[in-house]
Amino acid sequence: MGGTSFASSLTPSELESNKANLDALQQSTAEWIRVERTIKEEEDRGRQQLNQLKHLKDVVQSQKDRWKQEALALKASASKADEERKRLLEMQVGHKRSREKALVQLKTLESQLRGLKAMAPQPLLKELAVSFLKLERPFKEKDWLDRYQACMTILQATHAFHRRYSVAQHDVSIEEQKAQAGTVLYIGLSNAYFISVDGKNAAIGRPNSKGWVWTGAKGHLNSIQEAIALAEGKSLDFELANLPVEVQP
Secondary structure, eight states: OOHOOOOOOSHHHHHHHHHHHHHHHHHHHHHHHHHHHHHHHHHHHHHHHHHHHHHHHHOOOOOOOHHHHHHHHHHHHHHHHHHHHHHHHHHHHHHHHHHHHHHHHHHHHHHHHHHGGGOOHHHHHTOOOHHHHHHSSSSOGGGGHHHHHHHHHHHHHHHHTTTSEEEEEEOBBBBTTEEEEEEEETTTTOOOOOETTTTTEEEEEEETTTTTEEEOOGHHHHHHHHHHHHHHHOOOOOOOOOOOOOOOO
16 A cells, blocks of 8 residues: 555656666666676687687697607607618628629639649540630629539539549650550549550659640559559459659659
8 A cells, every 4th residue: 555655656757767767777687687698608608619729739739749759750760770771781882892802712713723724634624624614704793603613513523533543545645755545544633654555655644734744654564554454443353553653842
């Protein structure tokens, strides 16, 4: 009742003023609510953007750490590759030097073997004809293996010949006379004994740097004949043959 009396006591002008004030208050309140809502939305958006920035920072940092590790790994790999490359280059240089040294030694060996060719008896020369022919060809590095095998064949065959008795049929020139056909018994590469086909002439052979030198030995004809017969298996009379031996001074 009191409120009705109070309201009715207001003048229309006052009522209009109060209504205007109330509308202004409601508008201000609505504006304040809108501003507060906008502020909250901006804060939420800011927090969201901040979280995204933090996440982006973590991703960038993670990538940075990974790239750093990869860079260190690449550096270590490059360093290892450099060391391996250096080792391979050193090995290559070593192999090149070894090859050059081996080729020099091979050429020296060939020269020595060609010098010994004159001292080789005829049956051994016949056996090694192909190998000596290979050494007569111009030296080419690409043929080193073939030439090396030829040298080994000559050395092995020469060593084997020197360790055995060998009987061969070929001509011999005794003391620079006319060559005679006959049979030769080689005692390795140190001494040789010759009997002519007619059985009338005998000789002792010794090698030198120019070849084999034959010296007449008619006084030992029987002993040489017996020795050759034993070597050929034509005689079973195993007696010691008294062969002359020449020893180099």
